[in-house]
Amino acid sequence: xxxxxxxxxxxxxxxxxxxxxxxEIVTLTYGTIVSSLCRDLxxxxxxxxxDYAAVNAELDRMGYNIGLRLVEDFLAKSNTGACQNLRExxxxxxxxxxxxxxxxxxxxxxxxxxxxxxxxxxxxxxxADFVELPDDGRSQEELWYSNILCGVLRGALEMVxxxxxxxxxxxxxxxxxxxxxxxTLLKYIEDEMPPDDE
Amino acid sequence: xxxxxxxxxxxxxxxxxxxxLHISLFPAIGPNSTQEPRDKLAFTFMLNSSLDIFEARMPSxxxxxxxxxxxxxxxxxxxxxxxxxxxxxxxVVDMEGRIAPTPEAAKIGVLGLRGGDLxxxxxxxxxxxxxxxxxxxxxxxxxxxxxxxxxxxxxxxxPKFIREVERTGQxxxxxxxxx
Numbered sequence: 001x002x003x004x005x006x007x008x009x010x011x012x013x014x015x016x017x018x019x020x021x022x023x024e025i026v027t028l029t030y031g032t033i034v035s036s037l038c039r040d041l042x043x044x045x046x047x048x049x050x051d052y053a054a055v056n057a058e059l060d061r062m063g064y065n066i067g068l069r070l071v072e073d074f075l076a077k078s079n080t081g082a083c084q085n086l087r088e089x090x091x092x093x094x095x096x097x098x099x100x101x102x103x104x105x106x107x108x109x110x111x112x113x114x115x116x117x118x119x120x121x122x123x124x125x126x127x128a129d130f131v132e133l134p135d136d137g138r139s140q141e142e143l144w145y146s147n148i149l150c151g152v153l154r155g156a157l158e159m160v161x162x163x164x165x166x167x168x169x170x171x172x173x174x175x176x177x178x179x180x181x182x183x184t185l186l187k188y189i190e191d192e193m194p195p196d197d198e
Numbered sequence: 199x200x201x202x203x204x205x206x207x208x209x210x211x212x213x214x215x216x217x218x219l220h221i222s223l224f225p226a227i228g229p230n231s232t233q234e235p236r237d238k239l240a241f242t243f244m245l246n247s248s249l250d251i252f253e254a255r256m257p258s259x260x261x262x263x264x265x266x267x268x269x270x271x272x273x274x275x276x277x278x279x280x281x282x283x284x285x286x287x288x289x290v291v292d293m294e295g296r297i298a299p300t301p302e303a304a305k306i307g308v309l310g311l312r313g314g315d316l317x318x319x320x321x322x323x324x325x326x327x328x329x330x331x332x333x334x335x336x337x338x339x340x341x342x343x344x345x346x347x348x349x350x351x352x353x354x355x356x357p358k359f360i361r362e363v364e365r366t367g368q369x370x371x372x373x374x375x376x377x
Contacts, residue, residue, distance in 0.1 A: 024332070031334025038335075130332040132358055 006080070006091045010099030013077050018100060023126050030127045034059070034145060038134070052142035059144075063151020064158075071156035074100065082160075086185055087111075089162070090118050093153065093183075102126055106181075117184040119169070125179055133173050140175065144168045150181060161189045201304030204311055205295030206367040207236060207274065209323065210245040211354070214284030217343045220354045221245065224367045226295045241290065248276050248288050256280075263320065265313050275311070279320040287323050289316055296371070311372055319370045322377040326362035330354065 034055070041054040078096050083089040090108045098104050104126065110119030127146050133139040144150075150166040157164045163186045170176035205227075211220040223241060225233040251267045264278035273294055279287040291311065298304035330336055333356065339345050341352050354360070369377050 028332065028334070031332075035334040035337075130329050132333050132335065132356055134335045135355055135357075 006095040007099075007105070009078050009080060010096035010105070013096070013100050014103060017077055023129070027126060027129045030148070031131060033062075033148075038139075038143075050136075050139070050143075052139060056142075056144050056147045059147035060151040060154070063148035063153075064155040065151075066148070067152040067155025067157075068159055070101070070152060071159045074156070086115060086118070089157075090120075090183070094120055097156075110180075110182075112184075117182065120181045120183065122179040122181070125172075128173055128179075131173060144171060145173050146171070146179070153181075153183065158189070161191075163187050163189050201298040201301070202294040203296050203298045203304065204291050204293045204372055206289055206319065206370050207292035207295055208241045208245070208288075208290040209363050209367050210241075210286075210288040210290070211323070211327065211363075212245065212249065212286040212288065213338075213341060215342060215344060216249050217341065217352060218242070218245070219285075219341055219352075220360065220363065222360070222363045222367055224295075224364075226292055227297055231297065244270065244274070244276065244290060245288055248278060249286070251276075252278060252280060252286055263313075263317065277316045277320075279324070281324065281327075285327065287320055287327075289319055289323075291316070315372045316370075318374055318377050319366055322366040323363065326359055326366070329362070330356055330359040333358075 037055045037058055038050045038052075041051045041058065043049045043051045074097055077100060078092075080092055080096065083092055094106045094108050098106055104122065104124055106120040106122045108118055109121055112118070125146055127149070131145060133143060133145065144167075147168065150168065153166045154164055165184045165186055167182055168180070169182050170178055170180045172179050206224055207226065208224065209220075209222045210218065213219050221238070221242060223236040223238060225235050228234045248267050252264065255264065262280055262282070264280060267276040267278045267288070269275045273292055275291045275293065277289045277291065279289075281287070293311075331338070336354075336356060341354065343352060366377050
Protein backbone atom coordinates (compact mmCIF):
# COMPACT_ATOMS: atom_id res chain seq x y z
CA UNK A 1 0.00 0.00 0.00
CA UNK A 2 1.43 3.32 -0.99
CA UNK A 3 0.79 5.07 2.28
CA UNK A 4 2.38 2.49 4.52
CA UNK A 5 5.44 2.34 2.26
CA UNK A 6 5.78 6.09 2.54
CA UNK A 7 5.39 5.86 6.28
CA UNK A 8 8.01 3.16 6.52
CA UNK A 9 10.52 5.12 4.48
CA UNK A 10 9.87 8.18 6.57
CA UNK A 11 10.38 6.29 9.81
CA UNK A 12 13.60 4.68 8.54
CA UNK A 13 15.16 7.88 7.35
CA UNK A 14 14.18 9.74 10.52
CA UNK A 15 15.74 7.09 12.70
CA UNK A 16 18.94 6.50 10.82
CA UNK A 17 19.91 9.12 8.34
CA UNK A 18 19.09 12.47 9.81
CA UNK A 19 21.00 14.67 12.22
CA UNK A 20 18.83 15.74 15.09
CA UNK A 21 18.62 19.18 16.63
CA UNK A 22 17.00 20.39 19.81
CA UNK A 23 13.43 21.36 19.08
CA GLU A 24 13.59 24.45 21.26
CA ILE A 25 16.34 25.93 19.12
CA VAL A 26 14.13 25.53 16.05
CA THR A 27 11.10 26.98 17.78
CA LEU A 28 12.97 29.96 19.20
CA THR A 29 14.80 30.67 15.94
CA TYR A 30 11.60 30.58 13.91
CA GLY A 31 9.88 32.72 16.53
CA THR A 32 12.62 35.30 16.28
CA ILE A 33 12.24 35.37 12.50
CA VAL A 34 8.50 35.97 12.69
CA SER A 35 8.67 38.58 15.42
CA SER A 36 11.52 40.40 13.63
CA LEU A 37 9.44 40.51 10.48
CA CYS A 38 6.51 41.82 12.46
CA ARG A 39 8.69 44.58 13.85
CA ASP A 40 10.25 45.50 10.52
CA LEU A 41 7.37 45.27 8.07
CA UNK A 42 5.11 48.11 9.06
CA UNK A 43 2.11 49.64 7.38
CA UNK A 44 3.06 52.76 5.44
CA UNK A 45 2.70 55.99 7.38
CA UNK A 46 2.58 54.29 10.75
CA UNK A 47 5.28 53.73 13.31
CA UNK A 48 4.25 50.49 14.89
CA UNK A 49 1.37 48.81 13.06
CA UNK A 50 2.57 45.62 11.49
CA ASP A 51 1.62 44.88 7.92
CA TYR A 52 0.62 41.25 8.44
CA ALA A 53 -0.13 40.64 4.78
CA ALA A 54 3.45 41.60 3.97
CA VAL A 55 4.72 39.33 6.75
CA ASN A 56 2.75 36.40 5.35
CA ALA A 57 4.10 37.10 1.86
CA GLU A 58 7.66 37.34 3.14
CA LEU A 59 7.39 34.07 5.08
CA ASP A 60 6.00 32.41 1.96
CA ARG A 61 8.88 33.76 -0.12
CA MET A 62 11.44 32.53 2.41
CA GLY A 63 9.76 29.14 2.46
CA TYR A 64 9.79 29.02 -1.33
CA ASN A 65 13.55 29.50 -1.39
CA ILE A 66 13.95 26.80 1.24
CA GLY A 67 11.67 24.41 -0.62
CA LEU A 68 13.59 24.69 -3.90
CA ARG A 69 16.71 23.44 -2.16
CA LEU A 70 15.10 21.12 0.34
CA VAL A 71 13.46 18.91 -2.25
CA GLU A 72 16.86 17.74 -3.55
CA ASP A 73 17.89 16.71 -0.06
CA PHE A 74 14.56 14.98 0.43
CA LEU A 75 14.75 13.00 -2.80
CA ALA A 76 18.32 11.96 -2.07
CA LYS A 77 17.49 10.77 1.45
CA SER A 78 14.25 9.04 0.74
CA ASN A 79 14.98 7.48 -2.64
CA THR A 80 11.34 7.49 -3.63
CA GLY A 81 10.59 7.33 -7.32
CA ALA A 82 8.19 9.63 -9.11
CA CYS A 83 4.68 9.73 -7.73
CA GLN A 84 2.00 8.55 -10.11
CA ASN A 85 -0.79 10.84 -9.06
CA LEU A 86 -1.70 13.56 -6.63
CA ARG A 87 -2.89 11.14 -4.00
CA GLU A 88 0.47 9.45 -3.86
CA UNK A 89 2.15 12.84 -3.74
CA UNK A 90 0.03 13.81 -0.77
CA UNK A 91 0.91 10.65 1.11
CA UNK A 92 4.62 11.04 0.45
CA UNK A 93 4.53 14.67 1.58
CA UNK A 94 2.80 13.92 4.82
CA UNK A 95 4.29 10.59 5.82
CA UNK A 96 7.81 10.93 4.48
CA UNK A 97 8.51 14.58 3.87
CA UNK A 98 7.24 16.12 7.09
CA UNK A 99 8.44 13.10 9.03
CA UNK A 100 12.02 13.46 7.90
CA UNK A 101 12.32 17.16 8.54
CA UNK A 102 10.00 17.92 11.43
CA UNK A 103 9.16 14.48 12.81
CA UNK A 104 5.45 15.12 12.47
CA UNK A 105 2.91 13.40 10.24
CA UNK A 106 0.04 15.68 9.28
CA UNK A 107 -3.11 13.86 8.26
CA UNK A 108 -4.22 14.03 4.65
CA UNK A 109 -7.93 14.71 4.53
CA UNK A 110 -10.58 16.74 2.82
CA UNK A 111 -10.04 15.65 -0.76
CA UNK A 112 -12.03 17.83 -3.12
CA UNK A 113 -14.47 16.20 -5.51
CA UNK A 114 -12.26 16.69 -8.53
CA UNK A 115 -9.28 15.23 -6.69
CA UNK A 116 -7.13 18.27 -7.29
CA UNK A 117 -7.03 19.64 -3.81
CA UNK A 118 -6.47 18.20 -0.36
CA UNK A 119 -6.00 19.33 3.16
CA UNK A 120 -3.20 18.62 5.64
CA UNK A 121 -4.28 18.68 9.25
CA UNK A 122 -1.50 19.25 11.77
CA UNK A 123 -2.03 17.72 15.17
CA UNK A 124 1.13 19.32 16.47
CA UNK A 125 3.24 22.10 15.08
CA UNK A 126 6.75 22.34 16.52
CA UNK A 127 7.26 25.78 15.00
CA ALA A 128 4.47 27.21 17.11
CA ASP A 129 5.14 25.77 20.57
CA PHE A 130 4.36 28.24 23.35
CA VAL A 131 3.54 31.01 20.91
CA GLU A 132 0.82 33.53 21.63
CA LEU A 133 -0.05 35.96 18.89
CA PRO A 134 0.42 39.60 19.88
CA ASP A 135 -2.58 41.30 21.30
CA ASP A 136 -3.09 44.16 18.88
CA GLY A 137 -6.47 43.04 17.62
CA ARG A 138 -5.38 42.38 14.05
CA SER A 139 -2.81 39.63 14.30
CA GLN A 140 -5.44 37.04 15.16
CA GLU A 141 -7.25 37.81 11.93
CA GLU A 142 -4.38 38.46 9.57
CA LEU A 143 -1.19 36.60 10.52
CA TRP A 144 -0.55 33.02 9.50
CA TYR A 145 2.27 32.17 11.88
CA SER A 146 3.55 29.04 10.15
CA ASN A 147 3.27 30.40 6.64
CA ILE A 148 6.84 29.41 5.87
CA LEU A 149 5.61 25.82 5.54
CA CYS A 150 3.30 26.87 2.69
CA GLY A 151 6.24 28.36 0.84
CA VAL A 152 8.35 25.27 1.42
CA LEU A 153 5.70 23.02 -0.14
CA ARG A 154 5.15 25.39 -3.04
CA GLY A 155 8.87 25.57 -3.82
CA ALA A 156 9.47 21.86 -3.42
CA LEU A 157 6.57 20.85 -5.65
CA GLU A 158 7.52 23.37 -8.30
CA MET A 159 10.88 21.63 -8.64
CA VAL A 160 9.04 18.41 -9.47
CA UNK A 161 6.95 20.05 -12.12
CA UNK A 162 3.81 20.71 -10.15
CA UNK A 163 2.44 24.17 -9.72
CA UNK A 164 0.40 24.35 -6.55
CA UNK A 165 -1.34 26.87 -4.42
CA UNK A 166 -0.78 26.26 -0.70
CA UNK A 167 -2.38 28.24 2.04
CA UNK A 168 -3.49 27.86 5.63
CA UNK A 169 -7.20 27.79 6.31
CA UNK A 170 -7.19 27.47 10.08
CA UNK A 171 -4.67 27.72 12.89
CA UNK A 172 -4.91 26.88 16.58
CA UNK A 173 -2.95 30.04 17.36
CA UNK A 174 -5.91 31.98 16.02
CA UNK A 175 -8.31 30.10 18.22
CA UNK A 176 -9.52 27.55 15.67
CA UNK A 177 -9.79 23.90 16.61
CA UNK A 178 -7.21 22.60 14.19
CA UNK A 179 -4.28 23.78 12.13
CA UNK A 180 -5.07 22.96 8.52
CA UNK A 181 -3.30 23.72 5.27
CA UNK A 182 -5.00 23.46 1.89
CA UNK A 183 -2.96 22.31 -1.13
CA THR A 184 -4.47 22.81 -4.59
CA LEU A 185 -2.88 21.55 -7.79
CA LEU A 186 -3.03 24.24 -10.42
CA LYS A 187 -1.24 22.46 -13.25
CA TYR A 188 1.61 20.20 -14.14
CA ILE A 189 4.43 22.28 -15.49
CA GLU A 190 5.61 21.14 -18.92
CA ASP A 191 9.15 21.96 -19.79
CA GLU A 192 8.96 24.76 -22.28
CA MET A 193 11.49 25.58 -24.93
CA PRO A 194 12.84 29.08 -24.65
CA PRO A 195 11.28 31.42 -27.19
CA ASP A 196 12.96 31.32 -30.56
CA ASP A 197 15.13 34.21 -31.52
CA GLU A 198 13.84 34.38 -35.03
CA UNK B 199 -16.46 28.48 63.72
CA UNK B 200 -15.18 26.45 60.82
CA UNK B 201 -11.62 25.26 60.69
CA UNK B 202 -9.51 27.31 58.32
CA UNK B 203 -6.53 26.40 56.25
CA UNK B 204 -3.96 28.64 54.61
CA UNK B 205 -4.51 29.77 51.06
CA UNK B 206 -2.64 32.01 48.70
CA UNK B 207 -3.74 35.63 48.96
CA UNK B 208 -1.52 37.20 46.35
CA UNK B 209 1.14 36.27 43.82
CA UNK B 210 3.63 38.88 42.66
CA UNK B 211 6.17 38.70 39.85
CA UNK B 212 8.81 41.39 40.08
CA UNK B 213 11.50 42.03 37.49
CA UNK B 214 15.20 42.58 37.83
CA UNK B 215 14.95 46.28 38.35
CA UNK B 216 12.28 45.85 41.00
CA UNK B 217 9.58 46.71 38.47
CA UNK B 218 6.28 44.90 39.03
CA LEU B 219 5.56 42.57 36.14
CA HIS B 220 2.39 41.04 37.42
CA ILE B 221 0.26 41.00 40.56
CA SER B 222 -2.61 38.54 41.05
CA LEU B 223 -4.96 38.74 44.00
CA PHE B 224 -7.05 35.90 45.34
CA PRO B 225 -10.08 36.68 47.49
CA ALA B 226 -10.39 35.27 51.00
CA ILE B 227 -13.35 33.10 51.81
CA GLY B 228 -15.13 34.80 54.66
CA PRO B 229 -17.69 33.33 57.08
CA ASN B 230 -20.71 31.87 55.32
CA SER B 231 -18.52 31.29 52.27
CA THR B 232 -18.70 34.85 51.04
CA GLN B 233 -15.76 36.15 49.08
CA GLU B 234 -13.87 39.05 50.52
CA PRO B 235 -11.88 40.92 47.89
CA ARG B 236 -8.32 41.92 48.64
CA ASP B 237 -7.06 45.48 48.70
CA LYS B 238 -4.71 45.83 45.73
CA LEU B 239 -2.91 48.87 47.08
CA ALA B 240 -2.15 47.27 50.43
CA PHE B 241 -0.75 44.19 48.75
CA THR B 242 1.31 46.27 46.34
CA PHE B 243 2.90 47.96 49.35
CA MET B 244 3.51 44.57 50.95
CA LEU B 245 5.29 43.30 47.84
CA ASN B 246 7.28 46.49 47.64
CA SER B 247 8.50 46.16 51.21
CA SER B 248 9.45 42.53 50.65
CA LEU B 249 12.00 43.65 48.07
CA ASP B 250 14.20 44.99 50.87
CA ILE B 251 14.38 41.52 52.36
CA PHE B 252 15.64 40.11 49.07
CA GLU B 253 18.39 42.68 48.99
CA ALA B 254 19.32 42.21 52.60
CA ARG B 255 19.63 38.46 52.34
CA MET B 256 21.14 38.36 48.88
CA PRO B 257 24.84 37.96 49.71
CA SER B 258 24.44 35.11 52.13
CA UNK B 259 21.73 33.12 50.43
CA UNK B 260 23.01 30.61 47.93
CA UNK B 261 19.87 28.81 46.91
CA UNK B 262 16.91 30.18 45.05
CA UNK B 263 14.23 29.52 47.59
CA UNK B 264 14.17 32.35 50.08
CA UNK B 265 11.49 30.59 52.07
CA UNK B 266 9.67 32.69 54.61
CA UNK B 267 10.57 36.31 53.93
CA UNK B 268 8.48 37.91 56.60
CA UNK B 269 5.47 37.11 58.74
CA UNK B 270 3.43 40.29 58.78
CA UNK B 271 0.99 39.38 61.50
CA UNK B 272 -0.81 36.26 62.57
CA UNK B 273 -2.57 35.94 59.28
CA UNK B 274 -0.31 37.12 56.49
CA UNK B 275 3.08 35.65 55.61
CA UNK B 276 5.29 36.33 52.62
CA UNK B 277 7.40 33.72 50.85
CA UNK B 278 9.89 34.47 48.14
CA UNK B 279 11.87 32.87 45.33
CA UNK B 280 14.66 34.47 43.35
CA UNK B 281 15.52 33.20 39.87
CA UNK B 282 19.03 33.38 38.48
CA UNK B 283 18.01 36.18 36.14
CA UNK B 284 16.95 38.44 38.96
CA UNK B 285 13.21 37.91 38.63
CA UNK B 286 11.53 37.62 42.00
CA UNK B 287 8.44 35.54 42.69
CA UNK B 288 6.61 36.47 45.89
CA UNK B 289 3.67 34.56 47.32
CA VAL B 290 1.59 36.05 50.10
CA VAL B 291 -0.19 33.41 52.16
CA ASP B 292 -3.24 34.06 54.24
CA MET B 293 -3.22 31.62 57.14
CA GLU B 294 -6.98 31.70 57.44
CA GLY B 295 -7.82 32.17 53.85
CA ARG B 296 -10.02 29.22 53.16
CA ILE B 297 -12.49 26.99 54.95
CA ALA B 298 -11.13 23.50 55.43
CA PRO B 299 -12.99 21.08 53.16
CA THR B 300 -12.30 18.00 55.28
CA PRO B 301 -11.30 17.40 58.90
CA GLU B 302 -7.90 16.07 57.81
CA ALA B 303 -7.24 19.27 55.97
CA ALA B 304 -8.23 21.20 59.07
CA LYS B 305 -5.44 19.54 61.02
CA ILE B 306 -2.92 20.87 58.54
CA GLY B 307 -4.24 24.35 59.17
CA VAL B 308 -3.55 23.96 62.86
CA LEU B 309 0.03 22.79 62.34
CA GLY B 310 1.07 25.70 60.18
CA LEU B 311 3.14 25.76 57.04
CA ARG B 312 6.42 24.01 56.55
CA GLY B 313 9.18 25.46 54.43
CA GLY B 314 8.75 23.10 51.53
CA ASP B 315 5.01 23.52 51.27
CA LEU B 316 5.23 26.33 48.79
CA UNK B 317 7.78 24.63 46.55
CA UNK B 318 5.18 23.22 44.11
CA UNK B 319 3.66 26.67 43.76
CA UNK B 320 7.01 28.29 43.04
CA UNK B 321 7.86 25.56 40.55
CA UNK B 322 4.58 26.07 38.73
CA UNK B 323 5.16 29.82 38.62
CA UNK B 324 8.67 29.37 37.31
CA UNK B 325 7.42 27.01 34.59
CA UNK B 326 4.77 29.54 33.58
CA UNK B 327 7.39 32.28 33.40
CA UNK B 328 9.72 30.13 31.28
CA UNK B 329 6.84 29.39 28.91
CA UNK B 330 6.13 33.10 28.68
CA UNK B 331 9.74 33.79 27.74
CA UNK B 332 9.56 31.20 24.97
CA UNK B 333 6.81 33.19 23.28
CA UNK B 334 8.66 35.09 20.56
CA UNK B 335 6.26 38.01 20.81
CA UNK B 336 7.04 38.68 24.46
CA UNK B 337 9.95 41.09 24.65
CA UNK B 338 11.34 41.32 28.19
CA UNK B 339 12.97 44.67 27.41
CA UNK B 340 9.55 46.15 26.78
CA UNK B 341 8.81 45.75 30.47
CA UNK B 342 11.99 47.28 31.77
CA UNK B 343 11.32 50.82 32.97
CA UNK B 344 14.87 51.93 32.23
CA UNK B 345 14.73 50.92 28.58
CA UNK B 346 11.17 51.73 27.66
CA UNK B 347 10.43 55.21 26.47
CA UNK B 348 6.98 56.59 26.22
CA UNK B 349 3.79 55.21 27.61
CA UNK B 350 3.40 51.51 27.34
CA UNK B 351 1.97 48.99 29.73
CA UNK B 352 4.82 47.77 31.89
CA UNK B 353 3.01 44.74 33.17
CA UNK B 354 2.75 41.35 31.53
CA UNK B 355 -0.28 41.15 29.26
CA UNK B 356 -0.11 37.57 28.08
CA PRO B 357 -3.45 35.86 28.85
CA LYS B 358 -1.88 32.42 29.05
CA PHE B 359 0.60 33.48 31.71
CA ILE B 360 -2.04 35.27 33.76
CA ARG B 361 -4.30 32.22 33.53
CA GLU B 362 -1.49 29.96 34.76
CA VAL B 363 -0.78 32.24 37.71
CA GLU B 364 -4.46 32.35 38.66
CA ARG B 365 -4.72 28.58 38.38
CA THR B 366 -1.68 28.08 40.58
CA GLY B 367 -2.97 30.46 43.21
CA GLN B 368 -6.38 28.84 43.35
CA UNK B 369 -5.22 25.25 43.23
CA UNK B 370 -2.64 25.47 46.00
CA UNK B 371 -3.23 24.06 49.44
CA UNK B 372 -0.69 23.00 52.05
CA UNK B 373 0.64 19.56 51.27
CA UNK B 374 -0.08 19.61 47.55
CA UNK B 375 2.63 17.81 45.59
CA UNK B 376 2.33 19.20 42.09
CA UNK B 377 0.17 21.93 40.60
